[in-house]
Amino acid sequence: MKSNKIIQRYLAVLLASFFLVLSNAGAQVIDQSTPDGLIKAVVSDVMASVKSDPEIQKGNIPRIVELVEKKILPYADMRRTTEMAMGPNWKKATPEQQAQLIAEFKSLLMRTYSGALSQLRDQTIQFKPLRAAPDDKEVIVKTVVLGRGDPVSLDYRLEKTANGWKVYDMNIMGVWLVEAYRNQFANQISQNGIDGLVKFLQDRNKQLATVKPAN
Template sequence: MKSFKRISKYLGMTLLLVSGALFAQVPDQATPPDALIKMVVTDVMASVKADPEIQKGNIPKIVDLVEKKIVPYADMRRTTEMAMGPNWKKATPEQQAQLTSEFKGLLIRTYSGALSQLRDQTVQFKALRAAPDDKDVVVKTVVLGRGDPVPLDYRLEKTDKGWKVYDMNIMGVWLVEAYRNQFSNQISQNGIEGLVKFLQDRNKQLATAKPAN
């Protein structure tokens, strides 16, 4: 059985591949989903290898990069809604905004150290299997380098502002599924406010933690 720890490492790599790449280029609204993923992944691998601070796991720098560059190209609200499941509708608009912000921060900080592991990897991009009028697609890639090939799939939705990533599949596990049970347990024990507090506390811990390198 695949360990969640190993899956988590590649979750982080995926998130930061998508976000970091946007430093180099800004896709326009007409960019197809597979071209978008190929562009951002290719760019970020070059950017990371050229930045010693990111390789050292400089969390503030990584957080700043993602805050500035990932927001226009990812739908974190939808990601959070999917991770919450039916509980999303039980949250007030203010709580939904808090949860989205805190979950985004958790993902960035939890997996920031994975960026330093980008050394010799290359990415193989699979042909997109989708109809021209599809609004929801999965772009498949495979990371090659250390150890066995690692499948990384990106789920994107076409919006009036272009394609946006809202979920990712690493080694057979979708991102939102990896958090759904944890969120549900927190809510069943402590309510929506309890989940908000849990995410806030976790982010505070991660913000003061030293890089693992």
């Protein structure tokens, strides 16, 4: 079994890859009619965008947060991501608590893995053939990140919504993002309730906000 540090390292690359793949989405009209089209549409411009942005390369958190808010979130379903990470406890939360959890979890993901963006400058992404029926509402787009070291398998789980396809979960080398947080969330709730989980996320985000990015 992988250690927690190894899993966190893999997830850092996973999240950074997601940010990179979607970071230039605002520069073009994105085709959300097909799941692989959503991901593929922006890959060709991503690496050039990162290389030309010294602030991202430095790990400037406010700059990355701004980027994610404007150009990534329209193509991600953070509500469903948070709901899945919460498991059965999601239905126990009030609408206000649910809104707080979505906001804090989103912030946690952006801040925790923002530093990994500067590490992905020379990678390329290889797409696997999409195996899905035309009427499927949920699919997995499989990719491989090629660069230094061994190839890294990176999969995106998407759902078809009224506004096109949305990403709600990701997998790297067998580790799904939602699963990586589910036990942690459940433990916090069992000890301190849903409000305790909200406070835990708030405290963690405050702590991360004080960390200066490495040059």
